[in-house]
Amino acid sequence: MTKKELVQMLEEIVEADPDTLTGEELIEDLEGWDSLAVVNFIALVDENFGITLSPEKIMNSKTVNELVSLLDGYIK
Amino acid sequence: MKAVIKAIQYHLPETVLSNEKLAVDNPDWPAEKIVKKTGISKRYIASEDECASDLGVKAAQKLFENNSCTPYDVDYLLFCTQSPDYFLPTTACMIQDRLGIPNSAGAMDFNLGCSGYIYGLGLAKGLIETGQASNVLLITAETYSKFIHPMDMSVRSLFSDAAAATFLRGEKNNGDFIPAIGPFVYGTDGQGAENLIVKNSALRFPKGTDHNEVAMGKCDQAGTSDNLYMNGSEIFTFTLLSVPKAVYALLEKAELKLKDIDLFIFHQANKFMLEHLMKKLKIPEEKFYVNCQNIGNTVSSTIPIALKDALDDGLIKKGNKIMLVGFGVGYSWGATLVHWH
Incomplete structure (x- = not known):
């Protein structure tokens, strides 16, 4: 999976319009980012990468780019 | 001797909590969103004066009404709950009396949640296959709704009150040694x-204790530390x-x-x-x-x-x-x- 595909996945989770996330956005400002979105993100990462992200690491990510960087080494 | 599940019955309280009703209380959560996120359309809620023991008794009575067993058959009662009637006495002891199970029966509560049925089956098997009991009545019952804050959709949308009663009997192996x-x-x-x-x-923190968890960022849900x-x-x-x-x-x-x-x-x-x-x-x-x-x-x-x-x-x-x-x-x-x- 590429970084772009991962961001697209995130757009689906938070119900944002396609190709609207630049990476600079603050996670807490995303309207659809709630506890269920976190669970959804963990599930999709588990399904696509076979790794279980720690919720704490997700919650500590401030921007979309920081969240995506949790998968450095796994994304192309 | 091997422990075998002979019959199961369950009881759900009368009050139904639909997604439409939840949406009225929490306008940010329309009914379609709730079913999309949780896959749950409705849940059952115990009435104010209805405890886990009441639900458990009703589930067990269905076993008797269906002639799966009688109260006299039961020589050990296991009751799994995290919402007991009292700290003491043991809820299982009161259920023994209410169901008319003989005084010669053993009875105990054990406190487990979602893993409780597996542990209950393990305990029942142990009791039967070591000859401590012949017939075990395993009741699981919860009224989590009593712990839930009405505005906390993260748990209110999921949990439901209910009880199930399982009757297990010891049966001779008759040459078949595959465990049941x-x-x-x-x-x-x-x-x-x-x-x-x-x-x-319980006793670690009295009701009303403020742990200031919202300020610590540990609790982003509605409700207080008195709630689930x-x-x-x-x-x-x-x-x-x-x-x-x-x-x-x-x-x-x-x-x-x-x-x-x-x-x-x-x-x-x-x-x-x-x-x-x-x-x-x-x-x-x-x-x-x-x-x-x-x-x-x-x-x-x-x-x-x-x-x-x-x-x-x-x-x-x-x-x-x-x-x-x-x-x-x-x-x-x-x-x-x-x-x-």
């Missing part, structure tokens, strides 16, 4: 205690890490492959979690039973309720191997096989 229940695998990780908790519920708190993402992560391991450990212990199992009944936490586990474990959909849509998460009763519904749906035949997996609050988990007789 077992083997078992268990697991515990108390480090997860804080992630599913009613903090001000669930950290959904931590619970989900725990499930992803523990359930597949438990399934593989049980298969190894039973010397079976995944394809040898006829039906999988997991704790019915919510549809999203179940579907993810099914995909992760590569279990064929037709072998993976899900019935939380119209009942909700009834904690320790989800597995016996699903087992009973699967039986009524004609999905279980004599000789079938059914894998049961319970996991949740504690953290605590367990899995076993039922070889249907």
